[in-house]
Amino acid sequence: MKKMNEIRVSIVPCSADPIIYDDSRCIGCNICTQMCQCDVLLPNTEKGQPPIVAWPGECYYCGACVLQCPVEGAIRLEHPLMNRTKFVEAIPAPSDVE
Numbered sequence: 001m002k003k004m005n006e007i008r009v010s011i012v013p014c015s016a017d018p019i020i021y022d023d024s025r026c027i028g029c030n031i032c033t034q035m036c037q038c039d040v041l042l043p044n045t046e047k048g049q050p051p052i053v054a055w056p057g058e059c060y061y062c063g064a065c066v067l068q069c070p071v072e073g074a075i076r077l078e079h080p081l082m083n084r085t086k087f088v089e090a091i092p093a094p095s096d097v098e
């Protein structure tokens, strides 16, 4: 049998919490980990459990992990507060009003 290499990582602290898993829905298929171009997510060592968000600060909120998840509601993106901007229509200047 081929010997597996052991990789040890620590979760890098970050003020953002970009990926939220629902433990009751996630089936641990790891498709989301394969989709991430930034390797933010790592497979859980416990089979069937949600992946580990190892490098949350590297997430650029592309949403690929969420889009490819086969289970609705198993994973969701949590955008940082500063990215939740809502644009409103500009109030016309008094000179623009007829």
Ligand code: SF4
Binding pocket: 018, 019, 035, 036, 037, 038, 039, 040, 041, 058, 059, 060, 061, 062, 063, 064, 065, 066, 077
């Ligand atoms: S949103 Fe994009 S960058 Fe962030 S964890 Fe998902 S796939 Fe990776």
Ligand code: SF4
Binding pocket: 021, 025, 026, 027, 028, 029, 030, 031, 032, 033, 050, 051, 068, 069, 070, 071, 074, 075
């Ligand atoms: S969140 Fe979705 S894609 Fe990721 S391991 Fe769970 S079920 Fe699979």
